[in-house]
Amino acid sequence: MTSRLLFLSSLVALVAWPARAQTGTCPVVSSISVQPGFDYESFANESRWNVVLYSKIIPIEGLDMQVVKSDVSLMFSRDADNNKTVTLAGRVRLASSFAFCLKLQGSVEDSSEVPAKLRQSFYNPLTNQFLDFNFWILHTDYTNLAVVYACEKIMAADGTCDPGSSYMWTLSRGTSHTAAERERIQEIFQSMCLDMTSLRQIEHSDVCPMT
Numbered sequence: 001m002t003s004r005l006l007f008l009s010s011l012v013a014l015v016a017w018p019a020r021a022q023t024g025t026c027p028v029v030s031s032i033s034v035q036p037g038f039d040y041e042s043f044a045n046e047s048r049w050n051v052v053l054y055s056k057i058i059p060i061e062g063l064d065m066q067v068v069k070s071d072v073s074l075m076f077s078r079d080a081d082n083n084k085t086v087t088l089a090g091r092v093r094l095a096s097s098f099a100f101c102l103k104l105q106g107s108v109e110d111s112s113e114v115p116a117k118l119r120q121s122f123y124n125p126l127t128n129q130f131l132d133f134n135f136w137i138l139h140t141d142y143t144n145l146a147v148v149y150a151c152e153k154i155m156a157a158d159g160t161c162d163p164g165s166s167y168m169w170t171l172s173r174g175t176s177h178t179a180a181e182r183e184r185i186q187e188i189f190q191s192m193c194l195d196m197t198s199l200r201q202i203e204h205s206d207v208c209p210m211t
Contacts, residue, residue, distance in 0.1 A: 026193040028159040038116035044076035049171040053199040070203040084108035089208040101208035146171040175204035
């Protein structure tokens with residue numbers, strides 16, 4: 001159980017960093033553009049997506065532990081009943097000589113009107129409830145790049161996302177981004193009033209198994 005809780009702390013919440021660095025005018029959440037014509041099957045493709053860059057981590061209720069994370073990956077698929085699923089795997093390093101890989105199984109739902117607006121759900125044993133969070137695909141080429149966004153609190157005053165409640169990740173089929181991909185990522189981050197210099201990078205050196 002201890003290992004699973006540590007994994008929840010470090011991976012499902014890929015503990016939250018300070019508020020984002022803002023640049024320009026922030027968009028109204030309801031007007032944020034996501035990947036047009038999003039195709040889940042092409043996105044899943046029975047192959048892993050590696051988390052390369054992230055702005056900060058979604059906090060997990062009941063646990064606040066900072067650990068070093070690496071080799072964080074996701075794999076999207078369908079179960080025997082044709083439900084959308086996600087497997088989250090990664091390495092948690094608690095000390096220089098102690099690290100372990102663990103994985104979690106989750107479910108994926110999408111908006112029938114906007115398929116790219118996914119929502120993931122993982123069981124949180126600390127609260128005996130499920131941890132749910134948005135996972136919007138802002139952009140993907142399906143082959144090597146995806147930019148993902150989540151807003152967990154919308155400001156009532158203007159409909160923008162609360163600065164402390166917005167999260168962004170970049171995914172790759174590999175472990176890094178090309179110069180062209182970084183340019184595209186920068187364009188998207190600027191449109192979301194985020195500064196790329198605030199991003200942190202996930203190290204990938206020893207793949208964690210998905211099975």
